[in-house]
Amino acid sequence: MAQFAKPRGTADILPDQVLEWRAIEDEARRLFATYHYREIRTPIFEHTEVFQRGVGDTTDIVQKEMYTFMDRGDRSLTLRPEGTAGVVRAYVEEKQYGNTNTQKYFYFGPMFRYEKPQAGRFRQFYQYGVEVMGSNDPRVDAEVIGLADHFLRQMGIESFELHLNSVGCPICRASHKQQLIKHLEPVRDQLCKDCQSRFGKNTLRILDCKIDHNHPVVASAPAITDALCADCAHQFNEVKAYLDLMGISYQIDKTMVRGLDYYTQTAFEFVEGSIGAVSTILGGGRYNGLIEMLGGPDLPGIGFAGGVERLLLARSAQGVTKQEPDQIDVLVVAMGDQAIKTSVQILHELRKSGISADADYSAHSLKAQFKLADRLHARYVVLLGEDEVSAHQVSVRNLDTREQELMEQANLVDYLHVRLTNLS
Ligand SMILES: [Zn+2]
Ligand SMILES: [Zn+2]
Structure with a gap:
């Protein structure tokens, strides 16, 4: 296509x-x-x-x-x-x-x-x-x-x-315009095409013309500022x-x-x-x-x-461009069919509580999922394996300290909330 x-x-x-x-x-x-x-x-x-x-x-x-x-x-x-x-x-x-x-x-x-x-x-x-x-x-x-x-x-x-x-x-401009026309008339033919068609209609703009503003007669034209x-x-x-x-x-x-x-x-x-x-x-x-x-x-x-x-x-x-990295708080990493199902529920709960969280929808290996966590500068990884899921537990790893804790699934949101709020 x-x-x-x-x-x-x-x-x-x-x-x-x-x-x-x-x-x-x-x-x-x-x-x-x-x-x-x-x-x-x-x-x-x-x-x-x-x-x-x-x-x-x-x-x-x-x-x-x-x-x-x-x-x-x-x-x-x-x-x-x-x-x-x-x-x-x-x-x-x-x-x-x-x-x-x-x-x-x-x-x-x-x-x-x-x-x-x-x-x-x-x-x-x-x-x-x-x-x-x-x-x-x-x-x-x-x-x-x-x-x-x-x-x-x-x-x-x-x-x-x-x-x-x-x-x-309009009052002071009318008299200035007459001065201007009188001043520019002798060189009218030397001006650019636009200025020639402006002449008499939009004469003031000639002073601003990028082509003609260096012309000596244009440069010496009376300024409106002096005719207020x-x-x-x-x-x-x-x-x-x-x-x-x-x-x-x-x-x-x-x-x-x-x-x-x-x-x-x-x-x-x-x-x-x-x-x-x-x-x-x-x-x-x-x-x-x-x-x-x-x-x-x-x-x-x-x-x-x-x-x-x-x-x-x-x-x-001037060097003030601000590049903000693509960043989230939590990446949920799951291994195994049951863990993947549970991860959907956990992600939804984390997000409803205001914690930014995501999962890797492209990769399935543990290594690749952790790689994404690094790339997104995630603060925590929530780790779900078959053992954790059958015991209604989760492992939570702090990616800065590399410390890992095992806890009840029911306590996860509160646990992360306290720590993420203290961080920011
Ligand atoms: Zn005026
Ligand atoms: Zn011009």
Whole structure:
């Protein structure tokens, strides 16, 4: 029969690796709860329009990378390429803004983008993120950035830089855009194809273009940060002051822009270089126009997101990969038909009492069964031979001390419980 390969850009996360994934998820959940963020789970697919509006029609994600399909009811649906649009859609649809003024969410789950697969980049990938909706208080910006900083450190990532900028609001951006167009117009023909088609529509993104950002005229373009209106300048100063208070260091990066109208004010990226090329490990910012863009009231929002695969690469590059061995407390070893029958009952009783236990279902020789006990780092072997079984007894061997005791079957669970609890 034909064998099947997984689709390009996807990964099987095998049990040995899942332990590390779980460690990250558990730690993320614990930390986000410490900051009073609560988990939200939204569908893996949404109506395509949610992303066209919520991610932006002019972005590479929407234009080139979405998994969009018609379902059997002729609706255009899309596998979520990121987390924010779905969370905002839910916030609006479920009228979460009616409950209290500020809602704080986190999410964790798979996202989908049709991208060229490479190290740390998959077509099905996993993201964690937080969103805070309903407050424009700069304390919230500082909290979200502080949480991101804390999270990365908790994950064992130390060598990163926090890049910070303000991308202003529609008011200050309108005048900046005119300055920018005037500045770039003379070299318009020299820009890359994407930037030429962005020109006049999404001009700010040209400053962020990977191809053109070294062009002298692009490099000398006026920064939005120097053109902020009074409100935006005040907000930016407050955010910086709070970060200073919290002892979080940052550097201003005037070239960091987020080209869509609903991205406002605070923008930040955590940049890390342990896996070769320096790249963003986590990014976020304010999106004060997005909730309204998705049909909700005019309320502000801010959030961040990061990729789990990228985080795992950085962890292993910084030597913090945690490999947990495949381990159980007890292996039940049985020799002979009657002993094997009794072992089924004993295994069930041990497990019901909360002791992790297993048997060797592949091998029958005593030697092979003990070998498995060693490989699984079992603390105890429960040994059942025909003699023990006919006397309703079992032998229990401590694999550390090699001491062995014979006891009544009825006493086994209590005996192991006391010893295993004292060990851990
Ligand atoms: Zn402004
Ligand atoms: Zn370009």
